Amino acid sequence: MTIFPAHYSGPTLGEVGEHGTIEAIVAAAPSSRNGDDAAVLNHASPNSRAVATTDMLIEGRHFRADWSTPEEIGQKSIVQNFADVEAMGARPVAALLAVSAPLYTPVSYIRGIAAGIAERVGEYSAELVGGDLTAGDQLVLSVTAIGSLGGSRPELTLNRARPGQRVVAHGRIGWSAAGLALLRHFGREGVPGQFAPLVDAHCAPRLNPGRGVIARATGATAMTDNSDGLVVDLNTIARRSGVGIDLHSADIAPEPLLVEAAELLGADPWEWVLSGGEDHTLLATTAGDPPSGFRAIGRVVRGDGVSVDGAAPKYDYGWVSF
Template sequence: MKLHELGEFGLIKRLSGDLLSRPAEVIRGAGDDAAVLQLDGSLWTLLTTDMLVEGVHFSLEWASPVQVGIKTVAVNVSDIAAMGGWPAHAVISLGLPERSTVEEIDELYRGIRQAAGEYGVNIVGGDTVKSPDRLVINLTLLGYVEAGRAVFRSGAGVGDRIYVTGGLGASAAGLFLCRHPALPVDPAVATCLRRAHLEPRARLAAGRLLSAAGVTAMDDISDGLAGELMEICRASGVGCLVREEAIPVDPRVRAVADLAGVDPLQWVLSGGEDFELLFTVPPGLAGPVEVKLAAAGENCYCIGEVIPSGSGLLLERAGGRVVPLQARGYDHFAG
């Protein structure tokens, strides 16, 4: 069925059903000019938005519409996780090309609903418009965190330990495999890495634990480790020293990087979209934080320390040589 057969009202009606996974707070969801939510005065509200453009953030050549939906939700939830909060309500704008079929949009929404249900997110409204050339999706997510408990980028102090919540580089390796399907990689490994890229997961539980544990700064790794380190250092007015040997790189990522003739560290530093959390902890809290995460079945790895701003952002290579950290995160407009 083509979109014009259904019409806009039909499409909206089709998309409006069954979108509330936490209905108690929703006075009015989809179907009015604005969503109406009853909030609690003891909480802070978090609001984040991400736009995904076909051919820039995803390709329908290798991502299914379900996967695009999952990713749209996950990237926003990841921002809320990086604040230490929890997601609650989302509004979604869809810019749809005329070639879109209703089946495709249904699948996209199936992915959105699936991920929204998993993270406890209500879809409370949205906008649906024509986008002549490309599918464009914008999701805005409202979340909460206990008043005073949000973890900012700006809280890192000299001497803090720097941690990440999981192995890095899998998303970049997965994207490489999407682009080079003929690479002779074990199919199970290839599937796993491609999924890391196509169906990322937000580290919500870890973010909540870390907020409660008193970490000083946090960011999600959406733009490569180097870019996120740079953001925390800039916001906190500090430097960092990160040790290559301490950075957790999945052995499967190394294997693919070898076949691709790429330094896996480049994928880790500059390849975006791992959506792990990067955070800093005062030395005295590092032990308790590790214990808490481990008790909850969450990983974390200490990759370095916060140093004074004047020392810069440094990377100790495997051989012991210290070099400036190249902050080459994904820049949409770089020349």
């Protein structure tokens, strides 16, 4: 049974019903396209293609109500989906939200999730345009993101990395995993204040809008986001492209805040960097200089798999769904 924080009081989903809950969601994340049987989006510009992806968040597996506010849960649900759109070099334009929740869930809690979604989609000038709602035994969110891929350049698929290209990254690496470790040890209220950025990186990750589009426009060849772990996700590019990827330890070394958190917990910060995941950092390959906002972290080489300074990585596992 999901235990919601006491300050989320007032009517429950069972008391207001489906239509009352939908009204609360639409009020928190308004859109002129939301409210009919389906949303009709503006026709894409000439020489453009649609991009679609979906992801689920399950309470107790992807988030915890005692660690994250509903606003943070909503923000996280959008970032993990919009990152997949960005990783194709596309621009997110809309999102759909499906919610399954126990009848005792406070409407204010669902409204908070919708408000978090509205905040993140607003950063992309996108909208929450519809979804679905049903009763269930636990809180489950399913978000579908829709994007637009403009121009004639190819999408940034996983199979186009080539030897000699740079490996580049946009965003933090290892911060979400460090935040999760702190939450597991201290709980949300007990985490020392200096580590709040690490907790925020786990509960409400951020991605600067438009970096995927910039990477594609400036010649990136392949791209993914760091959702399952740095080595795991780059190994997917390596395997699909038939190449090896060699990371430079100096370019991915744990930042001072990670080192400090690891010393407190008796952990190895390199484990967070190499296997952590859920940072949603954009990871790309390019034959040119790093795109604006990206930094070089390694090279595409002949061979297979992922190495660090030419040797096997100390940690090579990551998130698994099953």
